[in-house]
Amino acid sequence: MILSKLCGAAIIASMTVFGTHAFAANGERIQVTGEFMDTWCYTSQVMGGADSVLGSAHHVCAVWCAAGGIPVGLRTDDDKIYMILKFGDDDTSVANLGVLDLQSKSATVDGTLYERDGINYLLIDEIIDDHGIVNRTHEITGVIPPFALPKQ
Amino acid sequence: MKIIKLPLLPQITVLLISAAFVDSALAAKGWGVTGEEIARFDAKVVDILCELSGDCPENCGGGKRQLGLIDSEGKLILVGKNKSPFSGAAVELLPFCGKQVTADGLFTENRGVRLFALQFVREGSDGKWRGATRFVNDWAERNGFAADSAEAKQWFRNDPNVIRIIERDGLLGLGKEADKEFLAGMGMAASAQTASAPNGQALFGQRLCSTCHGPEGKAPIQSTYPKLAGQNKEYLVQQITDIQSGARNNGLTAVMKPIVQKVTAEEIEAISEYLSSVPR
Numbered sequence: 001m002i003l004s005k006l007c008g009a010a011i012i013a014s015m016t017v018f019g020t021h022a023f024a025a026n027g028e029r030i031q032v033t034g035e036f037m038d039t040w041c042y043t044s045q046v047m048g049g050a051d052s053v054l055g056s057a058h059h060v061c062a063v064w065c066a067a068g069g070i071p072v073g074l075r076t077d078d079d080k081i082y083m084i085l086k087f088g089d090d091d092t093s094v095a096n097l098g099v100l101d102l103q104s105k106s107a108t109v110d111g112t113l114y115e116r117d118g119i120n121y122l123l124i125d126e127i128i129d130d131h132g133i134v135n136r137t138h139e140i141t142g143v144i145p146p147f148a149l150p151k152q
Numbered sequence: 153m154k155i156i157k158l159p160l161l162p163q164i165t166v167l168l169i170s171a172a173f174v175d176s177a178l179a180a181k182g183w184g185v186t187g188e189e190i191a192r193f194d195a196k197v198v199d200i201l202c203e204l205s206g207d208c209p210e211n212c213g214g215g216k217r218q219l220g221l222i223d224s225e226g227k228l229i230l231v232g233k234n235k236s237p238f239s240g241a242a243v244e245l246l247p248f249c250g251k252q253v254t255a256d257g258l259f260t261e262n263r264g265v266r267l268f269a270l271q272f273v274r275e276g277s278d279g280k281w282r283g284a285t286r287f288v289n290d291w292a293e294r295n296g297f298a299a300d301s302a303e304a305k306q307w308f309r310n311d312p313n314v315i316r317i318i319e320r321d322g323l324l325g326l327g328k329e330a331d332k333e334f335l336a337g338m339g340m341a342a343s344a345q346t347a348s349a350p351n352g353q354a355l356f357g358q359r360l361c362s363t364c365h366g367p368e369g370k371a372p373i374q375s376t377y378p379k380l381a382g383q384n385k386e387y388l389v390q391q392i393t394d395i396q397s398g399a400r401n402n403g404l405t406a407v408m409k410p411i412v413q414k415v416t417a418e419e420i421e422a423i424s425e426y427l428s429s430v431p432r
Contacts, residue, residue: 044185068239
């Protein structure tokens with residue numbers, strides 16, 4: 001009886017502290033390998049298909065978009081995209097400097113996955129392996145957009 | 153104002169903007185992007201990380217976290233874009249953290265990922281509309297520039313973090329040597345390309361004209377950008393050439409100038425010829 005009252009009090013206290021977030025789901029621990037990429041250009045295809053908006057062809061634009069606070073994703077080879085919400089201990093997901101440094105690179109990461117309403121969200125705990133830029137798309141499409149190139 | 157539910161958007165109440173809609177001047181525009189659906193709906197502004205994990209700092213993290221919208225059916229919507237070039241929506245939504253808003257913009261969906269691009273937002277259902285263009289002012293203030301300065305208009309070329317990364321890793325991210333090799337090769341490719349006759353329709357996409365002016369020049373991504381379909385060829389040639397040379401430098405030409413800089417006179421002719429042939 002006492003235990004049940006204590007539990008009830010704890011639940012009420014928890015709901016007070018966390019408000020409507022008392023029922024936030026637990027995430028799933030995962031390791032995943034993919035490319036850090038520009039989610040807006042990729043999903044909207046505003047600058048063309050996949051070869052135009054991934055890898056080296058799109059590196060400058062990917063950095064622009066990440067610096068501007070567009071969500072950065074980690075895209076796997078099977079075309080699954082994880083929206084990055086946390087990087088190590090840093091809960092910055094708008095223009096996170098560590099993530100900016102990884103744009104266009106492929107890496108294996110360890111983290112916590114939350115899935116909500118069709119979107120995968122990833123809280124990265126650790127970079128297990130940084131493979132660098134492996135997607136040399138500039139050899140196919142040149143630089144996209146071309147105005148990312150310096151004036152000559 | 154007529155309210156409908158679209159079959160492809162069962163979770164979102166979409167408001168069709170009728171001729172009688174008093175805010176029609178502020179209604180979201182289509183951008184001609186993949187899977188886009190214009191939508192206006194009521195929602196609550198939330199910190200996504202807080203919503204998922206229960207880690208909830210004050211004021212939605214003060215601008216450092218991605219923000220989302222919870223619609224009337226409890227669905228969490230990731231807001232990935234605002235109305236300014238190359239920038240997201242966190243700074244646009246931050247003033248409304250935890251509040252009910254009406255969001256106006258468009259969804260884009262591709263490969264299972266559905267994002268919302270915010271174009272206008274207001275507090276509640278009767279607050280004052282504001283365009284989702286706060287980012288540039290915010291960037292200018294953080295970086296010590298006037299909001300209307302050339303540096304702020306091209307913030308993405310002047311951001312210190314962008315400059316640091318490009319300086320260190322090069323334009324391709326593969327190092328300075330890779331850049332040199334690529335740029336040298338590009339010069340050769342450009343010379344070779346001039347041998348064949350230009351195709352105006354293809355160039356309209358390749359030169360990224362369609363990125364801002366929309367497919368066939370019919371659906372510009374911003375209401376301040378012109379529709380080009382069916383425009384007189386001579387007029388188009390003159391405008392592009394003037395922007396390229398700097399003879400015309402008013403309005404939004406700062407955005408267009410770097411794009412047209414490397415377009416040849418022959419290509420300008422071909423693009424203009426193509427656009428003049430597209431029905432309005």
